[in-house]
Amino acid sequence: MLSERVVNEINQIQKRYLDARACLLPALYVVQREHGWISPDALEAVGDLLNVPKATVKGVSTFYSMFRHRPIGRHVIQLCTNVACMIMGAERLVDILRSRYGIEPNSTTDDGRFSLVIMECIGACGTAPAMLVDSDFYDNLTEENVIEILERYK
Amino acid sequence: MERFLLKNIDRSDLTDMDEYIKFGGYSAILKALEMKPSDIIDEVKRSGLRGRGGAGFPTGMKWSFAAADPKKPKYLICNADEGEPGTFKDKPILEKNPHLLIEGMIISGYALQAEYGYIYLRGEYPKAKDILEKAIKQAYNRGYLGDNIHGKEVNFHLYVHQGAGAYICGEETALIESLEGKRGQPKIKPPFPVNEGFLSKPTVVNNVETLANIPYIIEIGAEAYSKIGSPECPGPKLFSVSGNVKNPGVYELPMGTTLREIIYTHCGGIRDDKKLKAVIPGGISTPILTPDKIDCPMDFVNMPKYGSMLGSGAVMVFDETVDLAKICLRAMKFFEHESCGKCTPCREGIGWMRAILERICSGSGMAGDIELLIEVSKNIAGKTFCPLGDGAAVVVQSFINNFRQEFEQHISKEFSKEIKVAA
């Protein structure tokens, strides 16, 4: 299930801790980066690798909002709508994405191009509103530039 | 005031170790390595430094508890999980001055005789992860990290550990659980992490800004340091300002600077010269203040006297056009989303408050809703396992106490509509 490269990387990271389980979150990150999401099989494989029961791995991974347990679009838009972003117009941006790409919060476009996730604060309140597209960060978003930015992601 | 934490960050690329050293970096560590670990702890105690994460606990005291515990190994964890809405004060250090944090951690690690350090970084800062990892690698290559640092019998290993999107992991026991590969839920104290923390070993958890102050204390000495800021809470403080001000951003100012000075002198006043309606002084979980309170000095001691808290120093400013009932609703959605689910008053109560606020804001509010909100909040406050639930309750109470008419307007608007329909 996990490629040799992934297993090697996880084994490498494991050396940073005196306890294998401490490597669980980093390991899940590696898997997610590789596959885009964390499938039930991947959960099991990570559990086997770190000697942690599958149910535990699932319990842990579902606790954190950045791990995905369903296949996801090619690009993930993580848009903050918390207070600072809200007063700078973030909710309007959600409307714009809805009308432009036909996408609802926490869903994926039919063509699989974008998934939209509503974020709690991403630490860009001073330059709000802000979003992450995959792991690229954008702030000072406006009704005009948001589409312009997203059009770079095919 | 001369800046220290943000010194030169706009002038130079301090993520490069050579640049950082050119401006005097890594000199405090050389000084510290000539001192005894216990002397460093005493120096930090004398400086009066209080933790910058929100609680304001004296740093030197926390250190001495962990140092006194004979169990080994000891751990130093940097809490870089700033997830409190409004807070982005640590970001400039993480992204633009990483070596300052690393230097602070090496000195702190030496003082505590800790052999391992982890930077628990929030998952939402992917850029900072790359920058920190690069900087750590440089520090290893130059012999500032690893075994036998600078030829001394000092070992300190440092790693970045990425969180995965859970606000509660900013709470230190939850952070440690998360670092151990568990669900990040708070644990009962005692035992305190200084005695039984990461992997049950003595562990100090300090905020990014706290650790970034350490080189400065060593450099100028506790006495000079303690003269900065306010007497009970010395030192510089990073304030992150957002909302309706002309120049939002992160400002390094002496602890105790007033809100008025922050908003009107440093941030240029209210955007479009509108009127100030309200300020949240220390991040979304701190009680909201009315404009007549902005002369309060921003520190751990004075803020409570004005009915709020310093928190993380995240100032959120609202002008006259902002609908505060909607802000309160958005805040509650946040707390509901981030409740870890461990205890019932928080898990169920916050959802209920969110539902009532939603009803009010969508125009379906009923007479008695405000009283109900207060009632529910009282059944949460003081009855939850950790401060998250309390925070949510206090936020609702402070919004209603200070801005009740904002909620009433939503409700009565709808009433008048109903009456019209009926007539």
Ligand code: SF4
């Ligand atoms: S107060 Fe909320 S966040 Fe804290 S332990 Fe209880 S459920 Fe979890």
Ligand code: FES
């Ligand atoms: S509120 Fe959106 S980044 Fe902080």
